[in-house]
Structure formats: C-alpha cells, structure tokens
Amino acid sequence: MSLDVKHYLGIYKLRMKMQKDGVTNPSLEIKELTKTIVEKLSVLPLDEKIELENFKMIDSKGNIIVKFPEK
Numbered sequence: 001m002s003l004d005v006k007h008y009l010g011i012y013k014l015r016m017k018m019q020k021d022g023v024t025n026p027s028l029e030i031k032e033l034t035k036t037i038v039e040k041l042s043v044l045p046l047d048e049k050i051e052l053e054n055f056k057m058i059d060s061k062g063n064i065i066v067k068f069p070e071k
Contacts, residue, residue, distance in 0.1 A: 007047070016038055
C-alpha cells in the first residue's frame with residue numbers, strides 16, 4: 001500500500017502526542033520508534049510516496065526510513 005508522507009506524519013505525530021500525554025504507554029522501544037519516524041518524515045516532502053512492506057517503511061527512492069519490530 002502506498003500513501004504519502006503527510007498521511008504517515010499526521011498519524012505518527014498524533015501517536016507521539018498521545019504517548020507524551022500518557023493516553024497510551026507503549027514500550028520504550030515503540031516510543032523511540034515513533035520519535036524516529038516523526039523526525040525522519042518531517043524532513044521529507046509531504047507528497048512523497050511511502051511504502052510499507054516486509055516490516056519496513058520505505059521512501060520513494062527505496063531508502064529504508066525505519067524497520068518495524070516483527071513481534
């Protein structure tokens with residue numbers, strides 16, 4: 001499935017806010033992953049396509065943004 005940076009950045013900014021506010025309390029690993037995703041997506045053009053495949057978030061050039069835990 002291919003959506004753009006704007007889509008995922010909105011989702012992960014909301015998740016990060018929920019974590020900060022204590023609405024959700026995932027593991028430290030997930031909190032760090034959320035922070036990394038927001039930081040990396042924030043520097044990309046909002047209309048750039050993002051792919052999710054094989055537990056990876058990949059930009060339109062094929063660069064891995066993050067690897068998701070498989071558990």
